[in-house]
Amino acid sequence: MMQIRPILAALRRHRIATFLIALEIALACAVLCNACFLIVNRIHAMHVVSGVDEKSLAYLVLDGYDRGRTNDLNARIIAGLSAIPGVKGVGVLNTIPFGDNSSINGITIDPARQRYSHEINTYIGDAASLRALNLRLVAGRMPTTDDYRSIANGFVPRDSMVLITRSLADSVWPGENPLGKDFWCIDFHFRVIGVVDHLTIPEPESRAAAGRDFSAFVAATPGNEMGGGYVIQADPRELPRVFREVMLAIPKIAPEVVVDHDGSGLLSDLRERYFLNDRAMVGILLGVIAALMLVTALGIVGLASFWVQQRRKQIGIRRAIGATRGDVLRYFQIENFLIVTMGILFGVLLAYTLNLVLMKAYEVTHLPAAYLVTSAIVLWLLGQLAVLGPALRAAAVPPVVATRSV
């Protein structure tokens, strides 16, 4: 600690160089904080809980059928696919988590329907589809046979019985029991009969984090109003084979339809496809962080080496008048610590301001303090690590250098 004052005095003589290293650390700190934040957010988004039994599900999307006569198509598909060995269930379902089809509805709990309060996604399906999804019920009951009603006007039944997610229930009726409550979408009426743990909206990234689980499962009998989307359930180990056979069977079961290959697949594949961009982002951000750390470390090594070389004579004098190798080593380490600390202070400020500006302009969340602290620790360690080589070289300067002229 005694050494800090002379170090500061020395640094004052190298104001610009010191300032530049500090600036570099500050930039590194700001970039590191934000990059880590982005990575964690992306990873968090990628691990969204779908609420359905992903491992044992596949989804099939068909196109090119007669939209007014889905009853016939559904019957053929369900019978045909159920005959494939290993298929445990086939249900009609309008969409699936990580699929590219979705039904988004504004809902209101006001019977007069004046103010719409929430935007939710509706999964509309038959009893077999609900069995396949294997949602975890936390309150209320699953729909009974009577609850599956026929669809009106190509949308949902006039009076639907629905399961909603817990987060939706908590948001619509905070602190109240959602069971038996009603909500509306235009002329359609919905009654909550059960609450499920999770059911993600099909495209989770299309909405802010709070609304990613705002889904409802509408019990329905498809009739001639709905079809073309089928959820297939099988044992996880058999699912890939089952799905291959499904694809082979479709042309025989329904020669007139076209399989939408992009929308169909094992749920695990759909999830992977959906988050393709996120994975790329995470990869590149990690690359950026690595590059940044490397450059910062190289910069510190370069400048510290340069300073050591420049101060050889002074180091020699110090050694000659009694400083130990440890003293010299510590001098450079403390010097580095001081500069890095200055940089971090400035960097934290920079990162924070950047975050505030971004928060105002875009939907960016607050940068948690933990990221700042972590970045600071990482940079301190990086600084010490980078300076170790040059500092050891400085410590190795023999006292005899003092006696030589430049």
Add this chain to the structure above:
Amino acid sequence: MLGYYLDLAVRSLKRSPGLTALMILIVGFGVAASMTSYSVFRAVSGDPIPWKSSRLFVPQIDIWGPKGHSDGSSGNEPPEALDYTDAVALMRDHRGKYQSAMYRVSPSVVPPDPHMHPINVGGHAVYSEFFSMLDVPFQFGGAWGADSDAQHASVVVINSKLNQKLFGGANSVGKTVNIDSKDYRVVGVLDNWNPKPTFFDVVNTGGFTTGQEDVFLPFTRAIDVGMGNDGNTNCAEVPTGSGFVGLQQSSCVWIAYMVQLDDKAAVSAYKDYLDGYFRDQKASGRFNWALNNRLRDLPAWLESEHVVPSDTKISLLVALGLLIACLVNTAGLLLAKFLRRSSEIGVRRALGAPRMAIYVQFLVEAGTVGLSGGLLGLLLTWVGIHGVSWVLPKEIASLARVDLSLLALTLAIAVLATMLAGLYPTFRASRVQPALQLKTN
């Protein structure tokens, strides 16, 4: 003289090869890493039509009023698409340079080869100006003319993939395609055009549909033959009429609209027109609420529709931060190197060199570092862009392209930053009397 300074610079840089290599490496690395990551970020979530996005606008009219607003995320946001009445009215008034109403269709195509099954295709019903507005590239032929819009003509533009499937990739202009059991004459074949996000119709595709845009046919014709809407339909009330005709008469919104406005005057004129349109409709008793229109340019529109993830901007800043960090780094090293050379400067000054000469000498040296670093950066960027295809899925890697003007700018910044770093020590050294500098040390 410059040649001599260049020689001096090389000599000086050779004296500390490690430091020189480090500086060049850092600049090169900084340029390459920031360019590579920037191009990937842009590919993942960037502007689909950067050269024109600020001139493309999406009009929104509040035809639903307060009862149509949910106060969740959208506030008092008007509907995000147009109903049929307004879309047709806006097209008829034709106030922009180019404009098109559009909706998504999904007809079936019967191939000329009788052995092939009918295929289901995706596409859009658009107006003729759609193609020139979005600079759509053609392989054969071109767009249909405005007269075809007016005549509700049976013409079609197909993409290269469908052309491959139906006609084996040959020039099919003038040939006939059977769409929903009606004959259409091919007027153009697209040249591999499948922009991501599908920015022209975010409402009906969500931006990132995996579907192809196989066919484009005249809006007027599609309405005539009752080709249904395959995109989203949003209604504030249940249509009174039934079917597709009922939809056209309803206040449901299902038609996307885009207009090209080339300058500020055109934008404000269009905004006035849109507001005037609303007032006229209000005066005729259609609405009883206040004016609440929007006219967003494409980037703002994509942002408001959450097509571009909100953290894209930060990612781009992160890439920029990396570049700046590298340049600051080099500047620091260069500075340290130059600051030690005050005695050398003193000698040159004492021998009669004017300050200008000192400046030029050091700037040449600094510039040499910057330029070599920049050139190395070019090379590394090339490696990086090719390298991403090893790391990233090919769908994304193939989208990553280097923006040449941006690269040139980065190079210029690299050289400029190193030269700036060279300027300060020279400035400091040249302020002091030569005699003093000679004495010290």
